[in-house]
Amino acid sequence: MEFELTEAFVDQIKDAVAARKVMFIQDQMNELLAPDISLVMHELEMDEAKYVLQLLDMEFGAEIIRDLDEDFRKKFLKDFTSDEIADYLEFIESDDAVDILNEQPVPMREEVIDLIEDPIKATHIRDLMHYDEDCAGGLMGKELLKTNLNWTIDQCIEEIRRQTKHVEKIYSIYVVDNQDKLLGRLSLKKMLLADDNALVSDIYDPDIISVESYREAKEVAEIMKHYDLVSIPVVNVHGKLLGRITIDDVVDVITEQAEIDMQIMAGISNPVEEDDDIWKLSKSRLPWLLIGMLGGILGAKFIGLFEADIALIPAMAFFIPLITSTGGNVGIQSSSVVVQSLAKESGPSLFTYERLFKGLVVALINGLAISTLVFLINMVIGEHTTLAIVVSTSLFCVVMLSSLMGTVTPIVLSRMNVNPALASGPFITTANDLLGLGIYFFVAHILYASL
Amino acid sequence: MEFELTEAFVDQIKDAVAARKVMFIQDQMNELLAPDISLVMHELEMDEAKYVLQLLDMEFGAEIIRDLDEDFRKKFLKDFTSDEIADYLEFIESDDAVDILNEQPVPMREEVIDLIEDPIKATHIRDLMHYDEDCAGGLMGKELLKTNLNWTIDQCIEEIRRQTKHVEKIYSIYVVDNQDKLLGRLSLKKMLLADDNALVSDIYDPDIISVESYREAKEVAEIMKHYDLVSIPVVNVHGKLLGRITIDDVVDVITEQAEIDMQIMAGISNPVEEDDDIWKLSKSRLPWLLIGMLGGILGAKFIGLFEADIALIPAMAFFIPLITSTGGNVGIQSSSVVVQSLAKESGPSLFTYERLFKGLVVALINGLAISTLVFLINMVIGEHTTLAIVVSTSLFCVVMLSSLMGTVTPIVLSRMNVNPALASGPFITTANDLLGLGIYFFVAHILYASL
Numbered sequence: 060m061e062f063e064l065t066e067a068f069v070d071q072i073k074d075a076v077a078a079r080k081v082m083f084i085q086d087q088m089n090e091l092l093a094p095d096i097s098l099v100m101h102e103l104e105m106d107e108a109k110y111v112l113q114l115l116d117m118e119f120g121a122e123i124i125r126d127l128d129e130d131f132r133k134k135f136l137k138d139f140t141s142d143e144i145a146d147y148l149e150f151i152e153s154d155d156a157v158d159i160l161n162e163q164p165v166p167m168r169e170e171v172i173d174l175i176e177d178p179i180k181a182t183h184i185r186d187l188m189h190y191d192e193d194c195a196g197g198l199m200g201k202e203l204l205k206t207n208l209n210w211t212i213d214q215c216i217e218e219i220r221r222q223t224k225h226v227e228k229i230y231s232i233y234v235v236d237n238q239d240k241l242l243g244r245l246s247l248k249k250m251l252l253a254d255d256n257a258l259v260s261d262i263y264d265p266d267i268i269s270v271e272s273y274r275e276a277k278e279v280a281e282i283m284k285h286y287d288l289v290s291i292p293v294v295n296v297h298g299k300l301l302g303r304i305t306i307d308d309v310v311d312v313i314t315e316q317a318e319i320d321m322q323i324m325a326g327i328s329n330p331v332e333e334d335d336d337i338w339k340l341s342k343s344r345l346p347w348l349l350i351g352m353l354g355g356i357l358g359a360k361f362i363g364l365f366e367a368d369i370a371l372i373p374a375m376a377f378f379i380p381l382i383t384s385t386g387g388n389v390g391i392q393s394s395s396v397v398v399q400s401l402a403k404e405s406g407p408s409l410f411t412y413e414r415l416f417k418g419l420v421v422a423l424i425n426g427l428a429i430s431t432l433v434f435l436i437n438m439v440i441g442e443h444t445t446l447a448i449v450v451s452t453s454l455f456c457v458v459m460l461s462s463l464m465g466t467v468t469p470i471v472l473s474r475m476n477v478n479p480a481l482a483s484g485p486f487i488t489t490a491n492d493l494l495g496l497g498i499y500f501f502v503a504h505i506l507y508a509s510l
Numbered sequence: 511m512e513f514e515l516t517e518a519f520v521d522q523i524k525d526a527v528a529a530r531k532v533m534f535i536q537d538q539m540n541e542l543l544a545p546d547i548s549l550v551m552h553e554l555e556m557d558e559a560k561y562v563l564q565l566l567d568m569e570f571g572a573e574i575i576r577d578l579d580e581d582f583r584k585k586f587l588k589d590f591t592s593d594e595i596a597d598y599l600e601f602i603e604s605d606d607a608v609d610i611l612n613e614q615p616v617p618m619r620e621e622v623i624d625l626i627e628d629p630i631k632a633t634h635i636r637d638l639m640h641y642d643e644d645c646a647g648g649l650m651g652k653e654l655l656k657t658n659l660n661w662t663i664d665q666c667i668e669e670i671r672r673q674t675k676h677v678e679k680i681y682s683i684y685v686v687d688n689q690d691k692l693l694g695r696l697s698l699k700k701m702l703l704a705d706d707n708a709l710v711s712d713i714y715d716p717d718i719i720s721v722e723s724y725r726e727a728k729e730v731a732e733i734m735k736h737y738d739l740v741s742i743p744v745v746n747v748h749g750k751l752l753g754r755i756t757i758d759d760v761v762d763v764i765t766e767q768a769e770i771d772m773q774i775m776a777g778i779s780n781p782v783e784e785d786d787d788i789w790k791l792s793k794s795r796l797p798w799l800l801i802g803m804l805g806g807i808l809g810a811k812f813i814g815l816f817e818a819d820i821a822l823i824p825a826m827a828f829f830i831p832l833i834t835s836t837g838g839n840v841g842i843q844s845s846s847v848v849v850q851s852l853a854k855e856s857g858p859s860l861f862t863y864e865r866l867f868k869g870l871v872v873a874l875i876n877g878l879a880i881s882t883l884v885f886l887i888n889m890v891i892g893e894h895t896t897l898a899i900v901v902s903t904s905l906f907c908v909v910m911l912s913s914l915m916g917t918v919t920p921i922v923l924s925r926m927n928v929n930p931a932l933a934s935g936p937f938i939t940t941a942n943d944l945l946g947l948g949i950y951f952f953v954a955h956i957l958y959a960s961l
Contacts, residue, residue, distance in 0.1 A: 061719060061733055092717065094736050126738075220702050228740070229698045247680045247698065251671050266543065268512060282512055284765070285545050287577075287758045289679070289740050306757050307738045313761065314735070317768035318850055324775060325846035326839055332851065337868060341875040344843050351839045352880055355832025356887055362828045369827050373820040376827035377813045380834050380943050381806025387838070388777055388802045388936050392795050395776035399769055400783065417788060424792040429803055436807055483776060485839050492831050 062095035069102045076107045085114050093122035101131050109138055121150035124159065130334075133162040141167055145174035152227055153183040154200035154308065160184065161192070179225070187302075195279050196272035198312070199293040199302035202226045205233040206259050208242055213255040215245070230290035233300055234263045241292055241300040243267045269294045272301055279304060280312045320402075323478060324395070326351075326485035347485045354489035358383075358496050365500050368507070374443070375503055378450045382499045385429065385454060386461040386491035393418055393465030394483040401473050418466040419459070426458030449506050453499040460498065461491045513546035520553045527558045536565050544573035552582050560589055572601035575610065581785075584613040592618055596625035603678055604634040605651035605759065611635065612643070630676070638753075646730050647723035649763070650744040650753035653677045656684045657710050659693055664706040666696070681741035684751055685714045692743055692751040694718045720745045723752055730755060731763045771853075774929060775846070777802075777936035798936045805940035809834075809947050816951050819958070825894065826954055829901045833950045836880065836905060837912040837942035844869055844916025845938055849930045852920060869917040870910070877909030900957050904950040911949065912942045 075083045088096055088111065100108045100123065112120050124147055127135065136144060136159070144163070148156045148171065160168050168188070175181040183201035190196030204222050206215040219232060232245040243265035253262050269292045270279050283291055289306045319330050326347035331340055362369070362379070369376055397414065430451040437447035465487055469479035526534050539547055539562065551559045551574065563571050575598055578586065587595060587610070595614070599607045599622065611619050619639070626632040634652035641647030655673050657666040670683060683696040694716035704713050720743040721730050734742055740757045770781050777798035782791055813820070813830070820827055848865070881902040888898035916938055920930035 061736075092719070092737065094738070216702070223699045223702055226699070229702075230740075248674050248677070251667070251674055251680075268543070284761055285512075286543060287545070289681075289757060306740060306761070310735055310757070310761060310764065313764060314768075317765075317772075321768075321772060321775065321846055321850065324772065325842045327843055327846065331847065334851075337871050337875070340847075340868070340872045341879075344840075344872070345876055345879060347843070348836065348839055348876055348880055349883075351835050352832065352884060355829070355835055356884070356891075358831040359828035360891070362831075363825070366824045366828075369824040370821060373817045373824070373827075374814070376820050376824075376830065377810035377817075378806070379827065379830045380809040380813075380947060381803065383831050383834065384802050384806055384838075384939060384943055385799065387835075387939065388799055389795075391776045391936075392778055392798070395772055395778065396782065396791075399772065400785075417791070420788050421791045421795070424788070425796055425799055428792075428796060429799055432800070433803060433807070440807075440811070485835075485842075488835060488838065492835055496831060 062091055062098070064095075064098050064102070069099060072099060072111070073103065073107060076103070076110050081114055084111055088115055089119075093119065094126045096123045097126040097128070100135070101128060105135055105138060108135060117146060118150045121147045125151050125155045129158075129162065130332075132159065136163065141170040142174055145171045145176075148175055148184070149177055149180065152200045152202050153180065153187055154198065154302075156180070156184050157187040158192070160188070190272060193276045194272065195270045195274040195276070195293050195304060196301070198276055198279060198304045198308050199272070200305070201302045203233060203292070203300075203303045204229060204231070205235050205239075205300065206245060208234055208236055208260045208263070210259050211255070212250060212253045212257045212259065212262075215250065215259055216255075219250075228305070230303070230305060231292075233267075233292050233303070234259055235300050239300050240298045241267065241269055241294050244292075267292065269298075270304075271296060276312045277316060280309045280316070283309050284313070320398070320478070320480040323480040324391075324483040351485050351489050354492055358493055361493070361496055362500065365504070368500075368503065372446070372507070374446055375449075375500075378446075379496070379499070381433070381450070382453055382457055382495040383492040386457045386495035387488040389422065389425070389458050389461040390465040390487040390491040391483055393422070393462045394469050394479075394487055397466055397469045398479045398483050401469060401479050414470075415463075415466055418462055422459050422462035426455045426462075429458060430455040445507065449499075449503045452506070453495075453502045456498045456502065457491075457495045460494055461487075464491060464494065513542055513549070515546075515549050515553070520550060523550060523562070524554065524558060527554070527561050532565055535562055539566055540570075544570065545577045547574045548577040548579070551586070552579060556586055556589060559586060568597060569601045572598045576602050576606045580609075580613060581783075583610065587614065592621040593625055596622045596627075599626055599635070600628055600631065603651045603653050604631065604638055605649065605753075607631070607635050608638040608648075609643070611639070641723060644727045645723065646721045646725040646727070646744050646755060647752070649727055649730060649755045649759050650723070651756070652753045654684060654743070654751075654754045655680060655682070656686050656690075656751065657696060659685055659687055659711045659714070661710050662706070663701060663704045663708045663710065663713075666701065666710055667706075670701075679756070681754070681756060682743075684718075684743050684754070685710060686751050690751050691749045692718065692720055692745050695743075718743065721755070722747060727763045728767060731760045731767070734760050735764070771849070771929070771931040774931040775842075775849075775935045802936050802940050805943055809944055812944070812947055813951065816955070819951075819954065823897070823958070825897055826900075826951075829897075830947070830950070832884070832901070833904055833908055833946040834943045837908045837946035838939040840873065840876070840909050840912040841916040841938040841942040844873070844913045845920050845930075848917050848920045852924050852930050865921075866914075866917055869913055873910050873913030877906045877913075880909060881906040896958065900950075900954045903957070904946075904953045907949045907953065908942075908946045911945055912938075915942060915945065 072084065112123060124132065160171060172181050172184055186201065202225055204219050204226060206218060223229060232250065233241060234243045234245050235241055243263045244267050245259060245263045249262050268282065268286050268288065270282060272293050272295055279291065283306065291304050292300055293302045293304060295301055322330060327343050328346045329343040331343045433454055434447050434451040437450060468487060472481055473479040523535065523538065563574060575583065611622060623632050623635055637652065653676055655670050655677060657669060674680060683701065684692060685694045685696050686692055694714045695718050696710060696714045700713045719733065719737050719739065721733060723744050723746055734757065742755050743751055744753045744755060746752055773781055778794050779797045780794040782794045884905055885898050885902040888901060919938060923932055924930040
């Protein structure tokens with residue numbers, strides 16, 4: 060049913076482009092949907108892709124451009140004149156049009172807007188260019204259906220018919236007063252069921268969730284998820300209706316947010332994709348590797364303090380990796396659970412103490428389990444009893460402290476308005492490595508002296 | 511605008527419940543939307559929550575029940591009779607009704623269905639109970655709008671008006687033939703713009719993406735995201751229209767999938783939430799801690815082979831944490847980039863060799879950077895030259911090999927149909943710890959012998 064991109068198909072299209080088989084390409088493409096053609100485009104050379112695009116209907120071409128990957132599109136449109144871009148933008152909704160324009164060089168942007176023939180579209184685009192892309196204003200489109208509170212359903216349907224020509228998908232009909240202040244929504248269902256002479260004011264729903272244009276994209280996503288909305292109106296500080304955000308844009312925000320969190324957890328400092336260039340990929344990874352390296356060198360200096368002990372009891376060195384890796388694993392486990400529940404909460408976190416307590420009980424159970432097991436294994440494989448006691452005692456302390464660190468760090472970061480996912484990454488691993496080494500050699504020093 | 515849950519508000523409601531202040535509770539609740547009341551419910555005792563619910567209108571109450579957290583709802587509904595549950599289910603769409611029923615004890619399920627008064631709803635629910643919850647059939651609802659291909663728009667609108675009474679939100683109108691075979695869709699926009707006497711067959715859109723009922727939830731989410739759909743029809747193997755899946759259910763699937771991947775990366779083997787009980791939390795973490803522990807003990811045995819070397823040159827032990835943590839960090843970075851791009855791909859991955867090559871070039875750059883830097887630092891802080899050479903050489907090899915492992919492991923897992931996120935967790939850390947130790951002591955052994 061859906062399209063599957065194969066190397067064979069891409070080769071076929073490349074050959075057809077080389078042989079200028081216009082009919083064949085048109086037939087193949089018209090069998091596909093725009094998001095699928097975008098996938099094919101990504102595998103073509105820029106001139107091949109442009110050739111294919113120009114064989115297609117403008118409206119279809121506009122859809123394909125809208126669905127292209129940002130990085131690809133930026134390079135792809137370099138070969139287009141301002142006039143060509145303006146022609147395609149006529150068919151693209153204002154929010155997507157602004158995204159495309161913002162990928163172009165600054166001087167070109169104004170040029171393109173001036174070339175757009177539809178004056179309403181041009182005004183919409185100019186309005187939207189002001190907003191930061193990470194806020195509600197940057198996500199919203201201007202195309203929406205609205206009705207005046209005082210109209211009859213008959214008038215409303217007439218007006219909606221007129222407006223709907225400019226709107227790709229119908230989500231909701233917003234109800235406004237004469238000053239365009241958002242008052243509520245009229246569901247399509249109620250509109251269809253209502254009597255022609257009924258008034259909008261009689262059947263509209265005044266309970267409407269809206270967001271101000273300055274709200275963060277992440278917040279908008281949470282609100283839409285919480286209230287199960289497929290679209291949300293955007294208002295200014297005075298409640299005037301400015302635009303609407305649709306769920307597809309928010310799904311992108313949710314997906315991106317999850318990816319960023321995952322990368323932060325993995326110690327990648329700038330969001331990257333596998334197809335970014337090598338230099339960008341290296342640079343995004345180096346910061347955390349360097350911090351890990353500094354941690355490692357600090358660790359080396361620290362262990363160095365116990366050189367004499369190690370020379371005497373080299374077996375102490377054997378368990379360094381066990382101690383550090385357990386600390387890292389426990390830290391990541393604890394922090395990721397907290398990070399996820401922080402992400403789900405709206406408003407202040409109510410139960411900090413309960414959370415800490417619970418984390419510590421879990422750590423107690425697992426710490427006891429692991430250190431007992433390690434003690435038994437060490438006895439079976441014939442390690443010295445003193446060393447076995449040192450290892451298990453430190454292991455238990457490491458589990459408890461790493462768990463505490465893993466629980467507290469994301470809460471502290473989140474209170475400081477730093478992304479708490481940072482706490483689940485190499486940060487906690489590095490910190491816990493040092494913590495673990497400290498505990499291990501401290502316990503060893505004391506126990507060897509006293510046993 | 512949106513509701514914010516505060517401890518003060520929860521206390522106020524609890525007090526009102528204790529004092530049986532019916533009017534106050536009703537007033538407070540009727541100012542909120544259902545998803546917000548669900549949040550409040552989660553903070554109340556079961557009997558308090560039931561008291562509040564029973565003060566509200568049945569339809570509103572049904573919405574609140576639908577929005578409750580699964581775990582909470584399961585406990586909450588224990589106090590309800592089959593009759594009470596059936597009454598609420600009358601107001602809940604079939605897909606959500608089935609989810610709620612499946613949380614009840616098996617014997618109760620049939621009892622509740624028999625008590626549902628609306629025979630169509632009962633049939634819908636019975637139909638849906640057969641599907642596994644992780645497939646398209648398990649996500650779909652039966653409430654949808656459909657029109658026959660041969661109807662006029664006038665007939666169609668009349669019929670849609672009738673159908674819409676049973677449907678909460680209007681997404682799409684599906685076009686079917688006399689055998690209910692899905693043929694396409696009629697957009698609301700086209701329906702509103704069309705002439706009353708036009709035929710559905712003249713204006714419907716036959717390009718429609720649908721999914722078979724057996725498709726995996728994850729696939730459905732990818733398809734809806736790829737094609738930017740707010741709803742998707744579900745068909746059987748013969749193309750007969752069975753139901754529809756809406757974007758809100760898919761947003762939940764996407765969010766859950768991201769959470770599961772993150773937990774797997776963090777070494778938590780069963781999906782848990784912070785408010786699960788302590789035993790479940792401990793159990794979900796123990797497996798990876800045990801594997802990490804076995805890795806640590808293996809590491810200890812391995813280092814033990816070099817006991818004589820360490821006794822001679824204790825400084826060798828200093829750099830163990832640097833080597834193991836760098837291996838772990840590089841492995842997690844590499845694998846998470848690959849995991850993310852695997853998650854985005856539909857169909858086979860085209861460019862395995864390019865991916866491997868790129869990963870290795872990035873590793874080469876970062877490996878050289880780190881090992882050079884460590885060498886310089888070691889020279890500045892006055893380590894022995896031989897040791898500095900051993901450390902930097904091993905570090906470079908560890909970065910290269912960990913990066914290779916981090917890139918290959920998720921690809922192999924994904925080919926074996928195992929969730930590749932597994933490769934970004936403690937698995938890779940443990941494997942790379944051992945790998946790093948092996949390289950370090952091997953290089954040391956050779957270089958110390960030859961220098």
